[in-house]
Amino acid sequence: MSETVADAPSVEIGRRAAGRAETRMLIDGELVSAASGEQFDNLSPATGSVLGVTSDAGAEDMDRAIGAARRAFDDSDWSTNRGLRQRTLLQLQEAIEAESEDLREELIAEVGCPAMTTQNAQLDWPLADALRYPARLIDEFEWERRLDGGGLFGDRNARTVVKEAVGVVAAITPSNFPIEVILNKLGPALAAGNTVVLKPDPNTPWNATRLGRLIAERTDIPAGVVNVVPTASNEVAGLLGADPRVDMVSFTGSTAVGRHLMRVGADTMKRTFLELGGKSAMIVLDDANPGHVIPGAIGACVHAGQACAANTRMLVHRSLFDEAVANVTMAFAGVPVGDPALPSTLVGPLISAAQKQRVLDAIDGARRDGAEIVVGGGVPDGLADHLRGGHFVAPTVIVGADPKSSIAQDEVFGPVLVLIPFDDDGEAVRIANDSAFG
Structure with a gap:
């Protein structure tokens, strides 16, 4: 019997x-709805349908969360009680x-990530050590170091x-690897004695809110030490960058937003940690086996290419270029x-309809600039009926693009690989480094 939409995976x-x-x-140790009662929809990237809702924090909620984190840092012993920090991090590990x-x-549903990726970077890898490792470092880290030496005038001093902890950390996380980035921000911040206001991407809020529930119900982490505040409002999220009670912003996301947070944070001399985009290149030299390029090439479209570290440019020695293009095209198809x-x-869906359109626009722009779309370039054929409303783009190979063109310079954040020929090693290095991302 054929599968119906209702029972599709x-x-x-x-x-x-x-x-x-x-x-x-x-917020402040309590699981609460938004003060306004507002909610926003959580959509399935695979089907385009509404999965459910999430509380939509307003300015009042964000103010309460920042205030709670500030008080928890200033008025409790969290920043100095290493035993409590270690014990509660391990409690959270056990609860997760x-x-x-x-x-x-939940990751498959709201992120749209392929199930196989949850066995590595999406879940199993961060779950293995993102909290355990910082918890262990609480014992091993050299919190104090004595320096002996003489003074300026021959006297002895010590x-x-x-x-010490920084203070209140605003952790702003993305939609592509949500639980990985959340745990990799939360673990070190808490182990060091900071308090946290976590603002997840509105496309993937449930990982974060689940974590909030586990903290409230299954750990002894004191009230206010961790606050989880989802919001669909850029204005409300922006309060984290501007509020003087926040000492540090740790942001993973787009370069444009990171640049904005640096500007806003400068007004309060805020420490800013940014993990932004990329346009990484792999280089295939003239003595390489052209067949060996396939695994590296396919990496550009895993999780629909939504990875800042993905190698989205392949630079190939001209003597191997045609063969490499043929191999990669066959693999992508x-x-x-x-x-x-x-x-x-x-390859699953992109996170949203807007991101799908951005990727398709980038491909169309490459075509207008004179590049050739060798395979892909649009919505994949043969999608099951229940996926027709999803945000899918076929794995795409592009050749003939100028190394300085938009498609070869800008982060597409989709399953798109640009192949570029070179004539000698020096040229390959110059092309690889000719990128705003370094």
Whole structure:
């Protein structure tokens, strides 16, 4: 009997994830709805349908969260009580592990990431050490160091270097690898004694709100130490960069937003940690085996190319270029695209309709600039009925692009690989480094 839309893998996983989702925020130790009662929809990237809702924080909620984090840092012993920090980080680790399979389905549902990627970077890798490692470092780190030496006038003195927490950290996380980035920000920040206001991407809020519930219900992390504040408002999110009570902003996302946060944070001398975009290049030299380029090339379209570290340019020695193009084209044409809930899928949907359109516009721009779309370039053929409303773009190979053109310079954040020939090693290095991303 044929599968119906109602029992299609992504539809069923989405239904289960919605039934288990936490829709509330965590502010000052309490799970609460937005003061305004506002909510925003959480959409399935695979189907385009509404999975469920999440509380939509307003300015009042964000103010409360920042205030709670400030008080927890200033008025409690969190920043100095290393034993408490270690114990509660391990409690959180245990709580997440107990719900890891629910979290796995939640990732597939709201992120649209292929199930196979949850076995590595999307879930299993960060779950293995993103909290355990910082917890262990609490014992191993040299919090104080004594420096002996003479003074300016021959007297003896002693100096001590003390490592202290920064204070209130605003952690702003992206949609492409949400739980990985959340844990990789949260673990070190808490281990060092900071308090946190976590603002997840509105496209993928449930990972963060689930974490908020686990912190409130399954750990002894004091009230206000972690606050989870989802919002669909850029204006409300921007309060984290401007508020003087926030000591540091840790942001992973687009270069444009990172640049804005640096400007805003400068007014209050805020420390800013930025993990932004990329346009990385792999270089295939003239003594390489052209068949060996395929795994590296396919990496550009894993998780639909939504990875800042993906190698999205392939520079190939001219003597091997035609063969490399043929091999990569064949590989891209055969990459499994479809329902992210299926174990065989390598390329799932892009996160949103807007991102899908941005990728298609970038491909059209390359075509207008004179480049050739060798394979892909549009919506993939043969999508199942339940995926027709999803945000899919076929794995795309582009040749003939000028190395300085937009498609070869700008981060596309989609399953697009640009192949560029070179004549000698020096030229390859120059092309690779000729990028705003370094």
